[in-house]
Amino acid sequence: MTTARVWFITGASRGLGRAFTEAALAAGDRVVAAARNTEPLAALADAYPDALVPLPLDVSDRRAVFEGVDRAAAAFGRLDVVVNNAGGLLYGMVEEASEEQIRAHLDVNLFGAVWVAQAVLPHLRAQGSGRILQVTSMGAGGGMASVGFYGAGKAALSSVSEALAMEVEPFGIKVTVVEMGGYDTGLFTQGTTATEALPHYGPLRAELAEMWGEEAGPPPSTAAPVIMELAALPEPPRRLVVGGRSYDQVQELNRARAGLYQAWEALSRKAPG
Template structure:
């Protein structure tokens, strides 16, 4: 039995994973802005499920919630930073309000939970922090640039953190799903006010191989992979979910390496000595 803290647990991956963890007998502390969505799970698992209302953009509230979660059962084995959402819009279209809010949730919310849990993991000498990233934290698609920016940031933050805390016995994993049939592009998404000149870009994106229905994963199929990750004694730093991630990433990185190689002599000369 593991004790697991998960954010953004009321829908999508968070809800699926919370249910699966409870079904197999783990103890779960699940957060969401609205805990009324958890009433059925609380009734089914009164001894092992604790729903908590939390705004992850409120740093003080995050620290208090994590402290209380740790106190409830005396330890935390796994923390899953799952909360986040997408903003759809060409860069020119993005509003100041929408831009600041998605960065506050996807990046700073992740950072606050990370900072809050690290002292407990350090004192325990163990712990597994799982950050929900995306394939769009490795490469970008048009009209999803700001979402990618938040996930690129989480990737960099987590890569550095993994090196900082390795000697404490703390594990870090970036989970990188491709597109799944969740509500990511539905009512949880924020849409920009479109500029007509960018319509051809949107049309081209819809025809992209990674955006077609055949490339969209089934959310329920991620459960065994998530459980395997949680149970791993030596979990990886990066963990794809879906069949698109590795294939597309190999292509993108090959193109990047080719371009860097092409201009490598310029880079060497720019070193100055």
């Protein structure tokens, strides 16, 4: 009989975090579900009273994260799969964003995930095992107008996570950067902070709106089976794109970037470094 795993999932009250929480519970695992507002988890907690612990937590508060992780580890005696999923979207052009908005955004999307990783590592290292899934985005490989700071936070988390993977693998801890495609998570509604729009960018905004359209994407529940399979792999990849269409787009972007480098190879080689 397979032993039930213990998950610690941030941003668990809605979207992808909620879908991952429900999938883990359905598989017979136990979950500590962290969110700023745990009220949306009440019915789920009633349905799984012995397997789900809602944990109010603001991941931007480093002290609260360390205290919360200690409570999470104590709840079921261990942590097996940590999913750094909490995040939001800062929508607006680079020039428009205020210092307060930028710092608040990165406090959650980048530093919040770092605080969680730092807090869980002593627990995972002590037990000699564990998985950390760092939820980034399929767009983290490059910037896109109007969502530059979202991409910046995810790209930084991606880079830090690759370093983390190298550092903790000797302790039996596996880290995977999970590059999520576009799912209907409510990110562009509940999870969005918008800048004060400058009129100069009106034409670009209209162009982007037409390019993106109104399709919300598939439901988060369709991504959950991939996360469950990933968490069970004995040797997981350090990076994984989640979504077939997103995989194709990432490959297309990679080819375009490689082509750009090659086009300017001669100029690059004029410097000796």
